[in-house]
Amino acid sequence: MSRIGIHSFVWSASSNREALEKTLDQSREAGFDLIELSYLDPSHVDIPRLAKSIADRDLGVAISIGLPAEGDISSADKATAERGVDILERTVALTRDLGGSKLAGILQTAHGLETSAPTADSWKRSAHTLAEVAEKAKAAGVSLNIEIVNRFESNLLNTAAQGLAFIETSGSDNIFLHLDTFHMNIEEADVALALRHAAGKIGYFHIGESHRGFLGTGSIDWVAIFDALVAIGYADDITFESFSSEIVDEKLSRKTAIWRNLWQDNMELAKHARRFIDVGLETARRKQELVTASHRPGA
Known part of the structure; x- marks a missing residue:
């Protein structure tokens, strides 16, 4: 069964001890199994203490980042690429030290708008x-x-298909896809078909609405997505992600253009999301049972 997680920025963008403890408590109160922490700076956080706090609440943890321009591993500049490798290796260590097993996010290149197309060389550099x-x-x-x-x-x-090709280029058996419904809704020809095509290579999954607010209030076809997840037997982590100008993080809010206040009561938002995901998955499972049951007379 999937662990259902929540992104920490639903609660707070602060990494001080009090804020992190409250984030963990609120995640548990809202019924989540996992907390995703982004851009956590180990130099400002007592990592052993935080790891214990996460474990004491019986929460799983995932870490996500986006590489900065000065740490782009696809760059032809050796120093830039080396900085990116250092960032990734330090974040792997952070993930391990917090008791996690998944590092997610934009690990393959810099996070941000580019004004030119990538090259075959940048693709290969990044993958290798x-x-x-x-x-x-x-x-x-x-x-x-x-x-x-x-x-x-x-x-x-x-697109997921590009991600699959990238993994093939890398030759690695420890690189997986982190798919996100918000992004897929923009780029994929058919989100459900893309999920089915990527079956077996999805290691982490973000659920977020088309406007990043309350689930079910945007344009995403949730029935098709939950049906696809159940059909491919996806049982890995599913994390709810939502952003509002109510909570601002300098490293993320500007890059993701979070200008609107889509919610104020984050506990209401979170509890609604947990129910929405549970019902969506349960309904998809019940449908699958109906279409696969033989219902033979006398059975």
């Missing part, structure tokens, strides 16, 4: 460099999950 990081991450018990995002946040990987 990430494969080397992935091999070290495997020894730490951590998988790398590359987030496929829309064209306004990256120029390298915008």
Whole structure:
């Protein structure tokens, strides 16, 4: 069964001790199994204490980042690529030290709008460099999950099919897809078909509405998505992600253009999301049971 998670920025963008403890408590209160933490700086956080706090609440943890321009591993500039490798390796260690096994996000290139197309060389540089990081991450018990995002946040990987090709180029067995309904809704010809095509290579999954607010109030076809997840037997982590100008993070809010206040009561938002995901998956499972049952007379 999938662990159902929530992104920490639903609660707070702060990494001080009090805020992190409250984030963990609120995640548990809203019924989630996992907390996703983004851009956590180990130099400002007592990592052993946080790891214990997560474990004490019986929560799973995932870490997500987006590489900065000065740490783009697809760059032809050696120093830039090396900075990116250092960022990734330190974040792998952070994931391990917090008791997690998944590093997700835009790990393959810089996070942000690009004004030119990627090249074959940048693709190969990124794939081969990430494969080397992935091999070290495997020894730490951590998988790398590359987030496929829309064209306004990256120029390298915008569809699940591109992500699959990238993984093939890398040759790594420790790189997986991090798919996200918000981005898929923009880029994929058919989100459900893309999920089915990527079956077996999805390591992490973000659920977010088309406007990043309350689930079910946008344009995403949730029935098709839940049906596809059940059909492919996806049983890995599913994390709810939602952003509002109510909570601002300097590293993420501007890059993802979070200008509107889509919610104020984050507990109401979170509890609604948990119910929405549970009902969506349960309904899809019941449908699958109906269409696969033989219902033979006398059975």
